[in-house]
Amino acid sequence: MSAEYKVQGDIAVITLNNPPVNGLGYDTRKGITEALAQANADAKVKAVVLTGAGKAFSGGADIKEFGSPKALAEPNLLSVILAIEKSTKPVVAAVHSVAMGGGLELALGCHYRVGAPGCKVALPEVKLGLIPGAGGTQRLPRVLGVEAALNMIVSGEPVPAEMLAQLPGQKLFDKMAASAESLMDEAFALAREKAEVRPLPLVRELPCKHPKGDAYFQFARNMVGGQSRNFPAPLKCVDAVEAATKKKFDDGLAYEREIFINLMWTPECRALRHIFAAERAASKIPDVPEDTPKREIKSVAVIGAGTMGGGITMNFLNAGIPVKMLEMKQEALDRGIATIRKNYEAQVGKGKLKQDKYEQRMGLLSTTLSYDDIRDADLVIEAVFEEMGVKEKVFKELDRVMKPGAILASNTSTLDVNKIASFTKRPQDVVGLHFFSPANVMKLLEVVRGEKTAKDVLATVMAMAKTIKKTAVVSGVCDGFIGNRMIEQYSRQAGFLLEEGCTPEQVDKAVEKFGFAMGPFRMGDLAGNDIGWAIRKRRYVEKPGMKYSKTADLLCELGRYGQKTGAGWYDYKPGKRDAIPSQLVVDMIEKHRKDLGITPRKISDEEIVQRLVYALVNEAAHILEEGIASRASDIDMVYLTGYGFPIHRGGPMQYADTVGLFNVVQSMQRFARNPLDDAQFWQPAPLLARLVAEGKSFNQVG
Ligand SMILES: NC(=O)c1ccc[n+]([C@@H]2O[C@H](COP(=O)([O-])OP(=O)(O)OC[C@H]3O[C@@H](n4cnc5c(N)ncnc54)[C@H](O)[C@@H]3O)[C@@H](O)[C@H]2O)c1
Structure with missing residues (x-):
């Protein structure tokens, strides 16, 4: 069962328990409704507290169920929310960590909500080409006001609960707990305080209006339309929120559902859902299990301080990992460093990077002309001229000096990584790391798997790619890779x-x-x-x-x-x-x-x-x-x-x-x-x- 039920004195506690983020899969949904029925049938119970185990209240829909009939099987999320609204005893949501999408919609269906400091809430459906489909577009404007709600729904971005709790007139949180630790106690206290209060408050019964009415929605359409070229969902968010101000609640809910279902089959929504799944799939290598041990990467060496070497270096500095750059001549090192400085200074100039951060990053960078100085690096990335003869010289040197277990990577765009590996006596430690230009900006990293590349090397560089915020995709060896x-x-x-x-x-x-x-x-x-x-x-x-x-x-x-x-x-x-x-x-x-x-x-x-x-x-x-x-x-x-x-x-x-x-x-x-x-x-x-x-x-x- 993915929702636990416990009675503590006169309060029933329903705890979502579906790791990692309490996704609202079929078992969880069924668990909530069954626990709720149990609480309602138990005369000892005066009120209910709903919360999530572990590191989330709820992250929303269960991605494991995406596209399967289970995702829509009854009780679906709308039915669960309806059951909460119809509970004869008050239900208090104790919201902590994150409440996203369906998770926030679930909380909005409860009679009261207590938030924990540090908690973030969002309706991120728009990022998958959808609008919220379980009342989010109808309830959020009723508790936050139309503008704040529409901004959240159109952007899909998480917002700190404390910020929302300060909005004048907001009804999203009845109370913010003093600390995450006291959340449950404070939710219990609220549940007891409200145990006898009737009628039970429902978000659906709150008024929903914008003082400027049509003029505001016209303005919102212009803004959103301009920013969402090629994607239909953001404008549909405006339609749905407008409906909340104009239609009866149940009609608005039906309208939201209709939009949701229509969007689900658009090529844009399918594309975004495909990308969501593709991103996760790309990080998995079929024959390299997730629990493959990884090598530690605490320091990096980069050979060649040209266009690519400089950009590659910046990725690691940004992630707080020290880098030593090696070149043949001091002038080349000086040029490389000057370019890195220029790039960072441009960011500082635009206000994108703080001066102290810039200095911190530069402090992690050192240079050398000697291979002996880089022998202790955990990972070395070669970015020298694209000539096999030059690569041969470099890899023979690396093989000579690098400590055992160091990962030897080449940024070659066209050369045979197996051949490069053969210049060493440790081809299992050699891998291609094909960055794209400008390497400090482009997200893509092709990880080129040689015939002999060890599985733990692959597992390590895939994890490293995440650390430096790249999208890594594994490619076999062929001319040009993928x-x-x-x-x-x-x-x-x-x-x-x-x-x-x-x-x-x-x-x-x-x-x-x-x-x-x-x-x-x-x-x-x-x-x-x-x-x-x-x-x-x-x-x-x-x-x-x-x-x-x-x-x-x-x-x-x-x-x-x-x-x-x-x-x-x-x-x-x-x-x-x-x-x-x-x-x-x-x-x-x-x-x-x-x-x-x-x-x-x-x-x-x-x-x-x-x-x-x-x-x-x-x-x-x-x-x-x-x-x-x-x-x-x-x-x-x-x-x-x-x-x-x-x-x-x-x-x-x-x-x-x-x-x-x-x-x-x-x-x-x-x-x-x-x-x-x-x-x-x-x-x-x-x-x-x-x-x-x-x-x-x-x-x-x-
Ligand atoms: N430029 C791109 O768009 C791009 C994209 C992906 C991959 N690559 C690959 O990255 C590598 C480097 O390309 P680049 O555009 O940065 O070239 P570049 O000419 O800008 O830089 C190469 C640097 O390597 C140094 N170098 C040459 N031989 C050396 C040696 N033996 N020891 C130490 N340093 C040496 C040179 O002094 C120079 O500074 C090539 O393999 C290239 O195919 C380039």
């Missing part, structure tokens, strides 16, 4: 689109309208077009049969590497990042088409987006089948956190599932018939073809 291997196909398609008739601007606009933070050409200009050029030159040798558009090479031959050279696919004014369409580039593309004898055609935005996104999807299907990624949702996390894929679409795999894999493959077959495209690439990956034949989706793999 993210860059897919982006290569996307970039190839972008190139073909130019040859067939698009301008860079048209492609970027279509992709940005779809929701990407940046189209492929603006992205190229930001990252540096020379990086892709270097990779293509390698490909021309390694894979001579592979088809590429030469437009990007022509651009690079003009020295147009992007923002860093003041010109790329676009023109840039000195010191500015605004992309200005370039006539020179348009002429260059046209001339190239003429040279190839191609008559340009008009290409729709739909085709542009499909070709770019399905190129990601088809390559991802190969990656999944080869076991480079463990699950489709890991690939989505890579794209959402590292490549600006639109959140409301849930990632490329979730998007393909939403479109329907059958439809995706139909489009691929059409693209394969285009003589200017790459027919071979558009052959659906075997996994994709199999899923279509079985009528399945990526979500059902693994």
Whole structure:
């Protein structure tokens, strides 16, 4: 039973007990109603106190039940709340730690509420693309006032109970306890004090109005609408709260329910729920149990103080972990430190970082030119030039000096981590940690698992990723790992689109309208077009049969590497990042088409987006089948956190599932018939073809 029942004198205590956060799963809900019935039937009991065991009053819906019929089975949360309202004896909620979502709605159904200091409350449903579905939008405005309640519901953010208890006229908390320890005693005292008071107060009977009425809701819609592009739920929160001010309580409740159910099936809500589950899944490695022992990481060394080394270092300093940076020359160290200082100073300037914190962080940083100085580091991350010969030298040195058990990581973006591991006599301690640029900002961390990487090394770096606030996704060893291997196909398609008739601007606009933070050409200009050029030159040798558009090479031959050279696919004014369409580039593309004898055609935005996104999807299907990624949702996390894929679409795999894999493959077959495209690439990956034949989706793999 996930709700315990006890009688202490004349008070019954119902304690939710469903670790870790007393989620309101089926057993808990049933437990509450049964305990309540017992209390009502017991003549000795005068009042009831409802609370939660452990570290929460209640975190809300039980995520283990998400999507299962149990989530909606009777008694559902609405019925539980109704049973509390109908109790003939007063029910006092003793709220501590957190009351989130359904947990707060449950407390709002009680007759009285006592809050513990330090407790936080929230209605976070909007973060999953929903609105509260068990009366939250109808009851919260009645106890907090319309504006405070709407702010909480639209933001979904937790708010300290003490802050809310100070709002004038608030009725959320009848009392704030003096301390967390005295909460139960004070709840008991209130229960005894109110034992005989009738009628029992119900939140549903409180008035609900905003003095400015329609004008306020119009203002709220403008504000919320502007901030919630692509997501329907926030505006629906406004509708539901407005209904609380206009409809009878039960009608408002029915209206809230209707919105809740309609939102549940929108692609945006499905995308957000998918991401919620994907984030949790990504931290688990199928054959590395959660209780795998971890190594301690108390100090870090970073080899190379360039673009990546500096950013990587900042992550650890921010987390309070000391870092020693190693370089070949003092000047390189000085440059690296100056860049770190500049980054922190910019944060201090913007008021995002306090001066003393900045100094504290810099105090954790030291430098050296000698490997002997880093031998005691628990983790060393190499971020030197992307050349196997250089990596070999560094890893041989690391193998020589590092203490036994130290984790040796490489930030390589393209090189074979197994080969790098083979330079040492301890390949089990070697792992890829592929950070993204700027490494102190980007959330994504691809953890590259070598053939011999030990399980405790993986468990350790996954935990470390959480400490430095990264989203870690495990990738097997292959060229480009998950993210860059897919982006290569996307970039190839972008190139073909130019040859067939698009301008860079048209492609970027279509992709940005779809929701990407940046189209492929603006992205190229930001990252540096020379990086892709270097990779293509390698490909021309390694894979001579592979088809590429030469437009990007022509651009690079003009020295147009992007923002860093003041010109790329676009023109840039000195010191500015605004992309200005370039006539020179348009002429260059046209001339190239003429040279190839191609008559340009008009290409729709739909085709542009499909070709770019399905190129990601088809390559991802190969990656999944080869076991480079463990699950489709890991690939989505890579794209959402590292490549600006639109959140409301849930990632490329979730998007393909939403479109329907059958439809995706139909489009691929059409693209394969285009003589200017790459027919071979558009052959659906075997996994994709199999899923279509079985009528399945990526979500059902693994
Ligand atoms: N720049 C990116 O966007 C990016 C993203 C992910 C991964 N990476 C990878 O990170 C690594 C570093 O890239 P970067 O962009 O920071 O390069 P960078 O040229 O900015 O920095 C490399 C630094 O390494 C130093 N170095 C070179 N050889 C060394 C040695 N033997 N010992 C000590 N220091 C040495 C250099 O002096 C230089 O400061 C590469 O493997 C690259 O593929 C880069």
